[in-house]
Amino acid sequence: MAMNERYEPQAIEQKWQTRWDEAGVFRAGKRPGAPKKYILEMLPYPSGQMHMGHVRNYLIGDVYARYFQMRGYDVLHPMGWDALGLPAENAAIKDGVHPAVRTRENIDSFKKEMGTLGYSYDWSREVNTSDPEYYRWNQWFFIQMLQRGLVFRRFSKVNWCTGCHTVIANEQVKDGTCERCESPVVDREQPEWAFRITQYSQALLDGLDELKEWPERITSMQRNWIGRSEGVEADFNVPGSEARIRVFTTRIDTIYGCTYVVLAPDHKLVAQLTTPAQRAEVDAFVKRMAATSKTDRTAEGVTKEGVFTGAHAINPFTGQPVPIWIANFVLSDYGTGAVMSVPAHDERDFDFARKYALPIKVVVQPAAGDKLPPGDALEKAYTEDGVLVDSGEYSGLPSAEARKKMGEKLRAEGRGEPKVTYRQKDWGFSRQRYWGTPIPIVYCEKCDPERKGQPVPLEQLPVRLPEIDTQTVLTGKGEPPLAKVPSWVNTTCPTCKGPARRETETMDTFVDSCWYFARYLSPHYNEGPFDPKEAQRWLPVDVYVGGPEHAVMHLLYFRFWFRVMKLLGLVPVDEPVKRLITQGIVNGADGRKMGKRYGNGVAPSSIVQKYGADTARTYVLFAGPPERDFDWSHEQVEGVFRFLKRVWTLASTHHAVAAGATHAGTYEGKALEIRRAAHKALKRVGEAIERLSFNTAIAGIMEYVNALYALGTPETPAEKAAMAEAMRFLSVVLTPFAPHVAEEIAESYGAKDFTVTQGWPEFDPALVVDDVIPYAVQVNGKLRAEIRVPVDAAEADVRALAEADERVQAAMAGKTLRKFVFVPKRLVNFVVG
Incomplete structure (x- = not known):
């Protein structure tokens, strides 16, 4: 078929998107005997409008999905919606629009934008986490974990967001504020549900070695x-x-230098131990600390301050009394809420001791070098291991050996024990909001007087969110929204069939994203959260793309959840993802992160309508390595559009003479050069894609196009056939980046199938070896010239060409050659004197 002389993306892109959809070309499972690749991007939260920052994330996965399909893999590349959560509910409070309505509108907008960009998704596997068909299985997992002791109810100090009016996780507190709405976060004590993620702390830590x-x-x-x-x-x-104060320390070897003990201001022993003389001062300090967030108390640079309780404790090794203080830097929920302070060997303790004139005693000396002065003359704490001094029977021992012996002694005497602790805390996941998964628990005063909660029978799942009057229920004030819906709250006890009340809190939406990738495998499966047979086929995910900001939230939570799924016999391995790609940020033209907050977002539709989807795709992928940030540039978008116009012009110019051309003879001269350029491009682009260097791959395509232009119009049968092959290869290397123009070129040059199903040809090794290679020419080790010689040139030939270079002759003039060094295919060096 003839090609239009002008590049008009709007005339071709919708055509190919429709054809892909009608043919189901991206549906997974069509190659059951082929090796699999599961390519996945983090599913979006559909709030507001899609912008080019989103586009980049999904494009990285799309390049791999198309590339691996061309390589013969059975590729699963799904998409869905992280549809529950605070943004939709906060918008409902502000605008009076039901979260379900706003979420549906946003999904429709996102999906339409995605469609215009030509993503290769298998939409038959689409999931929506706000669908009861999905969150039913959140509830099922909850009950399974409750039965195994991995879910529990606790009364604890939580992070309360004053803007979102709900509890948020530790990981969501940034510098004392909510990462979502930037409102202050305060400490608050209340009951909550939690996942016992700490039971897997060591397994999660060990698993990192395999990633x-x-x-x-x-x-x-x-x-x-x-x-x-x-x-x-x-x-x-x-x-x-x-009373006994239990402390945890990694430096028990320094205990002979412990000169005071510090408790958290809210430690349970503070009130009991404080003497009458110190009561007023201690109470005032405790009250002030209670009004100060943990973040503010422990932030870097915050002044360390405390108050003496008036009481003393006995050092278990020296038998001597040491004063008990409370201080702002000790937290009740970290470790035991108490620390032994050794100012000579801990920087924080040193600063505190200097401030409050507390004793400083050196008990560890460096194993070599200058000795430390007495404590009152120390300029700073010595925190390294060394050799113990003034430490009773342990004096003279290295720190490591002393730690072992001291731990064993404490255990033998029942005064302590060696211990492994973790900074990680259990995951509190109950939220005081409406737009989340209802927690499947009921409370019955008769059967459950202690209000531990009874799980809803499995056959009654899902517990659906009730229909509500948004104006009445979603006020952002008072009790949890679901508590304002009596017809939903009041239910029947599963045990005695009498009156009962439902749990009115909902699950953290991180629960939704813990396992969504597995639901894609069988999105309408009714016997369980997903079909275990499909898990055997597709899991783990081969390539996962998403932002690095999820490192200790989603990316840690779903590793925990995957291990629970293995415990339940649902998945075959320990880790959910083989390869993780964390993409950089797309900044607006103003240099700030693109998005709604700064009003600097660039809508994909604005680029697609003016330049076409292929320009939008190619620009974003060419702007820099995927893991780096870049600033949006309209000028560079124009540049990429001009490049695609050159591609089109090249293909249309040669179409009349090259399309369908064949040649059975040899290829020489220009015909050979055309074939060399094509096979080198195929090799270079494929290798660049494999190593996640998409910008380099596109640069290689640009060089390829320039080379074909430079070779001019094909004239002989061999040149025409070579150019036909070159155009087919051009459509191949363009497919992951600019698939619409690639399809049009391929079809115009005789392709009978889609580019992703035609496959990625193997390059001819003989055609990618250069005829000539560069040699560096040095004189006394200093680079003087670079020469190009035939790849199979002998040492004598290389030397002769090097000696003939004028710059080399000038550097050797008047000197005697002492030695000639020849490094094949790299360099020669003339040593003269």
Whole structure:
């Protein structure tokens, strides 16, 4: 078929999107005997309008999905919607529109934008987390985990967002504010439901060693968040009291230098131990700390302050009394809420001791080098291991050996024990909002007087969200919204069939995203959350694309959830994802992160309507490596559009003479050069895609197009046939990036099928080897010239060409050659004197 001389993307893109859809070309499972690839991007929360920052995330996965399909894999590339959550509910409070209505509108908008960009999704597997068919299985998982002790009810201090009017997770508190709405977060005590993720802390930590294809910064963040510490718990008895203060320390070897003990202001022993003389000062400090957030108390640079309780505790090794203080830097929910302070060997303790004139005692000296002065002359704490001094029977021991012996002694005497602790806390997931998964629990005063809660029978799932009057229920004030719906709250006890009340809190929406990737495998399966046979086929995910900001939230939560699914016999392996790709941010033209907050978002439709989807796709992928941020540039968008016009012009110019051309003879001269350029491009682009260097791949396509232009119009049968092959290869390498123009070129040059099903040809090794290669020419090790010589040139030929270079002759003039160094295919060096 003839090609239009002008590149008009609007005339071709809708055509190919319709054809792909009608043919189901991206449906997974059509190659059951082929190896599989599961390519996945983090599912979007459909709030507001889609912008080009979103586009980048999904494009990275789309390149791989198309590429691997061309490589012969059976590819699963699904999409769905993280549709529950606070933004839709907050919008409902503000605008009076039901969250379900707003969410549906946003999904329709997102999906329409995605359609115009030509993503290769298998839409037959679409999921929506606000659909009862989906969140039914959140409730099913909850009950399974409750039965196994992985869900529990607790009364604890929580992070209360003053803007969202709900509890949020520790991971969602940023500098004392909510990461979603930026309102202050305060401490608040109340009952909540929690997942016992700490039961898997060590397994999650060990699993990081197996994630060889995850970014190191993500695995490091998870290691730090889990925060494994090996140490010792030791008891400090309080004279005249039954109380014992248990501390955890990783440096028990320094205990002979412990000169005071510090409790968290809200430690349960503070009131009991405070003496009458110190009561007023302690109470005032405790009250002030209660009104200060944990973040503000422990932030870097915050002044360390405290108050003496008037009481003392006995050092379990020295037998000497040490004063008991309370301080702002100790938290009741971290460790035991108490620390032994050794100012000579801890920087924080040193600063505190200096401020309050507390003793400083050196008990560890460096193993080599200068010795430390006495404590009152120390300029800073010595925090390294060393050799113990002034430490009784342990003096002279290295720190590591002393730690082991001291821990064993404490255990033998019943005054402590070696202990492994984790910074990670259990995941509190109950939220005081409407637009989330109802927690399937009922309370019956007769059967459950302690209000532990009874699970809803499995056959009664899902517990659906009730229809509501948004104006009445979603006020953002008072009790949880569901508590304002009596017809829903009042129910029947599953045990005695008498009156009961439902749990009115809902689940954190991170629950939805913990396992959605598995629901894609069988989105309408009714026997369980997904078909385990499909899990055997498709899991783990091969490539997962998403933002690095999810490192210690979603990316940690779903690793935990995957292990629970393995416990339940649903999945075959421990880890959900082989390769993780964390994309950079797309900034607006103003240099700030593109989005609604700054009003600098660029809508995909505005680019597609003016330049076409292929320009939008190619620009975003060419702007920089996927993991780096970049600033939006309208000028560079224009540049990419001009490049695609050149591609089109090249293909249409040669179409009349090259389309359908064949040649059975040899290829020489220009015909050979055309074939060399085509096969080199095929090799270079494929290798660049494999290593996630999409901008380099596109640069290679640009060089390829320039090379074909430079070779001019094909004239002989061999040249025409070579150009026909070159155009077919051009459609191949363009397909992951600019699939619409690739399809049009391929069809115009005789293709009978879609580019992704034609396959990725193998390059001819003989055609990708250069005829000539560069040699660096040095004189006394200093680069003087670069020459190009035949790839099979002998040493004598290379030397002769190097000696003939004028720059080399000038550098050797008047000197005697002492030695000639020849490194094949790399360099030669003339050593002269």
